[in-house]
Amino acid sequence: MPKVKLVLPSILACSGDKVREIEASTIRDVVEYLCSLRPDIKSRIISHDGEINTFLNFYVNGVNAYFIKGVETELKDGDEVSVIPALGGG
Amino acid sequence: MVEEFTDKEFEMYSRQIVLSAIGYQGQEKLKKGRVAVVGVGGLGSPVATLLTAMGVGYIRIIDRDIVEVSNLHRQHLYTFKDVGYPKVEVAAKRLRELNPYIEVEPFPIFIDDSTVLEAVRDVDVVVDGLDNFKARRAVNKACYKLSIPYIYASAIETYGSTTTIIPGVGPCLECIFPNVSDEGLPTCSTVGVHPSVLQIISGIEVYEVVNILTGKSPRLLGKLLIYDLRELTSSLVDVTKSKYCSVCGGLGVEKEEVRYPVVEEVCARGGLATFMVNPGRIIRLNLEELLSRLNSPKYKLITRSQLGMTLQIDSKIKFSLLHSGIAVIEGVESGEEALRIYRDIMENVIKIETEI
Numbered sequence A: 001m002p003k004v005k006l007v008l009p010s011i012l013a014c015s016g017d018k019v020r021e022i023e024a025s026t027i028r029d030v031v032e033y034l035c036s037l038r039p040d041i042k043s044r045i046i047s048h049d050g051e052i053n054t055f056l057n058f059y060v061n062g063v064n065a066y067f068i069k070g071v072e073t074e075l076k077d078g079d080e081v082s083v084i085p086a087l088g089g090g
Numbered sequence B: 001m002v003e004e005f006t007d008k009e010f011e012m013y014s015r016q017i018v019l020s021a022i023g024y025q026g027q028e029k030l031k032k033g034r035v036a037v038v039g040v041g042g043l044g045s046p047v048a049t050l051l052t053a054m055g056v057g058y059i060r061i062i063d064r065d066i067v068e069v070s071n072l073h074r075q076h077l078y079t080f081k082d083v084g085y086p087k088v089e090v091a092a093k094r095l096r097e098l099n100p101y102i103e104v105e106p107f108p109i110f111i112d113d114s115t116v117l118e119a120v121r122d123v124d125v126v127v128d129g130l131d132n133f134k135a136r137r138a139v140n141k142a143c144y145k146l147s148i149p150y151i152y153a154s155a156i157e158t159y160g161s162t163t164t165i166i167p168g169v170g171p172c173l174e175c176i177f178p179n180v181s182d183e184g185l186p187t188c189s190t191v192g193v194h195p196s197v198l199q200i201i202s203g204i205e206v207y208e209v210v211n212i213l214t215g216k217s218p219r220l221l222g223k224l225l226i227y228d229l230r231e232l233t234s235s236l237v238d239v240t241k242s243k244y245c246s247v248c249g250g251l252g253v254e255k256e257e258v259r260y261p262v263v264e265e266v267c268a269r270g271g272l273a274t275f276m277v278n279p280g281r282i283i284r285l286n287l288e289e290l291l292s293r294l295n296s297p298k299y300k301l302i303t304r305s306q307l308g309m310t311l312q313i314d315s316k317i318k319f320s321l322l323h324s325g326i327a328v329i330e331g332v333e334s335g336e337e338a339l340r341i342y343r344d345i346m347e348n349v350i351k352i353e354t355e356i
């Protein structure tokens, strides 16, 4: 599996490293990784119908995966994936 | 036309006039400036207060809420005696007291697609003080349409984020957070918000408004700032304009990259699956004309209102169509079937291209 650089916001990383290397072939693998990292908020990451919640955005080398192939967006060695949550409230 | 500053105004703004980042000319530009603050809650209260005190000549405040006791810890335009009164009414009074040399106009309205164009018309900048994405997406669309810079911001718990959107130049909100829904998003009433993070984010929003009004380059164009109060860190993420954006993407250029119309299952009513088809743009249908073309016995009109109509198709399917081109289809087996029916009606009856 390709090794990619994952950049997490502190809201998701908690006290852990914000930048880490993980193995992922698609964004779906990144989502699975996030769920294993934060089982406490799994229900906020994946909604009841199995879809990724719309507030989570995955930027692959600066481009939102939503505009590539969504969760099926393929990753290759050295790609940088930034997780950007849309914050509600104000 | 702007008249000279009075002695009082000159004195009031003196520390900005000597400030190289604003100066006398900058102050004159602020006085000519027209700003709409959408939402005067947690972010909008400090934003409106700062803009007023700094001497922005015209400030429109838009909110439909009533002051509640739970607002007072962070929304300092309001006090205990204001509880129960419309926020914009109280805020306008306070802001006029703070600076009698500017104009404050209250708009007690609900922001949605039907009101937003009116709400943000004739201003130089729109500043975000909203608390939900539905309204923000409406504001983003309107600002794109009217070519008005929009300072997006939100804040929750100890986190805040903000960016500056210049229509046609950088990404719009839909490019950055495509299709985001408020469902599943925590709100200030469920997880809380630290008043300090509101002060920081609103301060940055105002900084960007001043940059735009005084003709300087905004610092957050194409950059999303995410601030974390607990760690006192901020990150700047590069955000880019997408040609596939449903708001600013210039749709219909590449046929093979079609994403719209999008069909999604919304809920099940009485055991029947319900799907919504989103055309990905506002179509503005002429419902009168459409009705005159629906003369096949296959379609039976059930209800008709100003903004939409519902048809019965082949006795088991209910097809509701809004004049914006959005359809809600009940009683079909799958999303594919819903889309097939949508396309059939749009392309064969209404004669509108659905693929964009």
Ligand SMILES: [Zn+2]
Binding pocket: B171, B172, B173, B174, B175, B176, B241, B242, B245, B246, B247, B248, B249
């Ligand atoms: Zn856009």
